[in-house]
Amino acid sequence: MMKTTIFFSLALCAILATATPASASVLAVWNFGDSSAFYTESPAYYNTVTAPTLSLLGSGLDTNGKNGIAYTDSAGISHIAGQAAAWDDINKSGTENDAALIITLNTTGFSGLTIRWDYKSELAISFDFAYRTSPNDKWTQFADNRAITPGWATDSWYSVTLDLSAITAINNQSFVQLRLDDLVEGPGNDKFAIDNIEIASIPEPATLLILGLGGMALRMRKP
Incomplete structure (x- = not known):
């Protein structure tokens, strides 16, 4: 029997x-900590074969983060308004922008990726987004000067969603890197915060x- x-x-x-x-499944979510006393760059949770990593680059990086915004992810899990990753100055090196965010993950068993995040920008009005499937490969541009909305002065958060499903090269791969950078703005200091990064995919x-x-x-x- x-x-x-x-x-x-x-x-x-x-x-x-x-x-x-198949319905969309959350691969990973970063909420950067549930309180001002606890900032982390580890994912809140993940469903990939191995733990994904997130790296923030830039000499103007705020290593303690800034206040974030509440969010409910596509799996229905709520994340309180804890911390957010942030830069005090994305243009720290003068005219050269050095702020960047890189995510490394294993997409084995998944395809049709999407990524979304919340942001608060002081002066930055656009960003670039790229990917690669080997640490030795050149980056392939996906979004070039994609427009965003400044809102730091009014404490206004906005969101970005990128549909990466057309990039079949990142489907079912043991190594994928995604890069957000080139936050274009004018001269002077420029704050930028990012929170609630969610990567979803089709199993x-x-x-x-x-x-x-x-x-x-x-x-x-x-x-």
């Missing part, structure tokens, strides 16, 4: 994995099967 149950359970998981339309059928088997195994362990 047990073998029959296992067989039919496996068959059902396989059928569901191939027949059910491959095999990934859905594994998730289904994991759930079945948990149920079978129950008395």
